[in-house]
Amino acid sequence: MNELGGGIIDWRNDGLVLSAEQKTFYFDNGYLVVRKCVPKSEIDRYNERFNYICNADPSEFPFLGVMRDITLADTEKTVKKVTKIQFWQDDPVLFEYCKYPTIVDIVKDLIGIPQSNIVAMHTVLINKPPDTGKLSSRHPMHQDLQYFPFRPADLICAAWTAMQKINRENGCLSFVPGTHKGPLLPHVYPDWAVCRYPSTTSRQVNNKAFHGIKDFDLSLPRVHVEMDEGDTLFFHPLIHHGSGVNRTDGFRRAISCHYANDDLCHYSNEKNETQEEIDRDLMELFEKKTKRLGIKVDTSDLDYSYTFRIRSRPVNGTKSNL
Known part of the structure; x- marks a missing residue:
């Protein structure tokens, strides 16, 4: 085996929760389902x-x-309008998910050792709506590292838990196994909406920051992961993945957290050719949020790593680097 994980992870033996076979599957494929x-x-x-x-x-x-x-902007202001809530690192109920012992121990098996200090870097609960016909419920194939200003990638891992039965009909996640061993590729806003609605632009018909891999190879074989309530996916931030259109009449719900090994990860200025754009988009959202809250923040000398510094939270031990 090569040194995925920086050589600190024992891939050949059982971990705190995972078997050696499960760890090897993650090593080879970049994702793992724990039922x-x-x-x-x-x-x-x-x-x-x-x-x-x-x-x-x-x-x-x-x-x-x-x-x-x-595309739901004019609907009633209820749960039927909300598609995602993020940044709940200080919510006493939802953050219990990030600290759930089995999940934390599995994360340690994949990006650390039993003594590792693990930090929750990004929190999200996804409520994928029924598609309105504009493909807005679809998330293009992408790599999560496109959104992250910290490295190394091998010591970052997502946990993504189904809150109901999830299948291809309501938009399950799909992966291209093994792509986590490749580089971070350029990302752009997807062009399917432009093709379908030529009078508009991609930015006007796609949700903010829903970037996809530029010139993604549609011939690559994908694995569509169907899940029952409580099943959890763990995956590498470089693996190519996305989710399809929700073709049902109901919402598809999942809860997720991205973790990093705080002992060995650090903030980095390393970027690909399109990561500057996503940084600008996300900083724009941050500036709008702070303005609405009446908080004055001079962002002229800040980059997007600042937002991670203020919202990352330890799930065990202490936080020092992130």
């Missing part, structure tokens, strides 16, 4: 909290990032 990882009692708590947040007065949760599908 029944999170119990229904926990999922019920997250669902209840999500519904409460969506229907609460926004002033009760001023720092949360609540996102709505642009």
